[in-house]
Amino acid sequence: MPVDFVRVTINGLEGDGHAHPKHIKPTRALSLMDEEIINTLRQEGYPVFHGTLGENITVRNLSIQDLTPGTRLVFSGGVVIELSELRKPCFVLGAIHPALEKETVGRIGYMARVITEGVMKVGETICISERY
Numbered sequence: 815m816p817v818d819f820v821r822v823t824i825n826g827l828e829g830d831g832h833a834h835p836k837h838i839k840p841t842r843a844l845s846l847m848d849e850e851i852i853n854t855l856r857q858e859g860y861p862v863f864h865g866t867l868g869e870n871i872t873v874r875n876l877s878i879q880d881l882t883p884g885t886r887l888v889f890s891g892g893v894v895i896e897l898s899e900l901r902k903p904c905f906v907l908g909a910i911h912p913a914l915e916k917e918t919v920g921r922i923g924y925m926a927r928v929i930t931e932g933v934m935k936v937g938e939t940i941c942i943s944e945r946y
Contacts (some may be wrong), residue, residue, distance in 0.1 A: 816864050819935040822893045824928050830870050840927045841898040847923030847928075849874045855918070860911050868904065869923050876940060886929065886943040894930035900941055901925055 821828040826843040843854045855862050864872045876887075878897075879928035885897045907914040 816936075819933055821844060821932075822895075822928055822934050823931050827870050827934075839875070843928050844871055844895055844926040845869045845893075845901060845923060846870075846871045846873055846878055846897075846926060847877060847901075848878050850877075851879070851921050851923075854921075855914075857928045860914055860917070861930070862910065862914075867907065867918065867922060868901075871934075873940065876942075879921055881924070881942070886935070887926075888941040888943055889932075889934055890938040891935055892930060892932040893928070893934050895926040896929050897924045897926050899925045 824840060824843065840892055845868055847867060849864070849872050852862055852864065852867070852872065855867075858865075881897055883897055886894055886899070888894050900920075901924060903915040903918040903922050907917060907918065913933075
C-alpha cells in the first residue's frame with residue numbers, strides 16, 4: 815500500500831509488508847522499480863500497480879534498469895542507498911498472471927542496501943552518484 819513517507823533503516827522500510835526471511839539481509843533491504851515499467855506492464859494487460867510486483871519503492875524518470883550494481887542513489891531527504899543486484903522475477907507473480915514471471919525478466923528493478931538511514935517522502939528528487 816502506498817504511503818506518503820516512511821522510515822528507512824539498514825534493514826529496509828519500517829512496516830514493510832514484503833518483509834520475508836529470504837529477503838532480510840543488508841544487500842536486499844530495499845526493492846526498487848521504475849513506475850514507467852509498471853505502466854507498460856499495465857498497458858500490456860497485466861493487473862499491476864505500485865507494490866504488486868514486490869517492489870517497496872517506485873521511482874520515476876530514473877531508468878533504474880540501465881544502472882549498474884554499486885551505483886548510489888541520494889534522495890533529497892538524505893537517505894542514501896546502493897544498488898546491489900538486479901531483481902529476478904519470483905514464482906509468486908504467477909498468482910497475478912501465469913505469464914508475468916516470464917514477462918518481467920530484465921525489467922523488474924533492483925535490490926539495494928541502505929547506506930544512510932532516514933525518512934523518505936513521496937516526491938523526493940534522486941541524484942545518481944558514481945560507484946564508490
